[in-house]
Amino acid sequence: MxxxxxxxxxxxxxxxxxxxxxxxxxxxxxxxxxxxxxxxxxxxxxxxxxxxxxxxEPARLPEAAPPEPGPAADLAAPAAGRGEASVPGGHDETWWRAQFGELRSELKTLQAARSQKEQKLVELRRRRAIFQRSRDRAAINEAEAQASADDARIGDLLNRIAALDLAASKAGVPAEWRQ
Structure with a gap:
């Protein structure tokens, strides 16, 4: 031993x-x-x-693998099959813009909701300090759990945006398509 x-x-x-x-x-x-x-x-x-x-740490993408297809992947099929000369990453401008736009809009919505939950949490903590009720502590625990889940989701979205940006950089996607 x-x-x-x-x-x-x-x-x-x-x-x-x-x-x-x-x-x-x-x-x-x-x-x-x-x-x-x-x-x-x-x-x-x-x-x-x-x-x-x-x-x-973002997951490492294989060299030849395109970014994860999302719900917006159906909006624009890969342009490689349409005979276009050079299409970065096998997808056209609409696809790249949709991917970045979808992730960023979800992130913005989640961050706005997160700030509202943080304000609610501050109010719950103040109420608990004044009244010392056990049900207030339960509400604080629930609000903290929701805030923690939102933080995890925000981190995941930031990782996905970074991975998509990395894949776009490797594919030679112009910067204006990433807006």
Whole structure:
């Protein structure tokens, strides 16, 4: 047993842990969106408004694989079969714009809902501090669980956008198609 323990400890240290990181995002008084990876760099006046975004390491895409087809894939079939000369990634402009637009609109909607849930959570915590009711604690737990689920979904969407952007870069998709 004494000889097995160091062996297993050494093996466990050699296995890489999945990489993940957190970013903090806030919008200043001028409407400019800022992001940082250090919570201490968020200005004091925006600490309550900063949202934490969990980002996991994106899955590696195979060299020849196109990005994941989404519901918008049916909007525009790959243009390679239509005889067009050079179509980046096997898809036309409409397909690329639809993919990026769909992901970004879902992200924007989710971030807006997340900020409303954060305001509700602040109100619930204030109510709990004043009245000390157990049902308020249950509501806080539920709101925190919803906020955590939203954070995970936002992180997933950011990863999908990054993966799609990487695939678009490798395919030579023009920047204006990624808007």
């Amino acid at each position: 004494k000889t097995c323990l160091p062996f297993f400890l050494t093996i466990s240290l050699l296995i890489p842990a999945p990489a993940s990181s957190a970013f903090y995002q806030w919008t200043d008084a001028k409407g400019v969106v800022h992001m940082t990876d250090d919570a201490h760099k968020v200005p004091k006046q925006y600490k309550g408004k900063a949202t934490r975004i969990e980002v996991k």
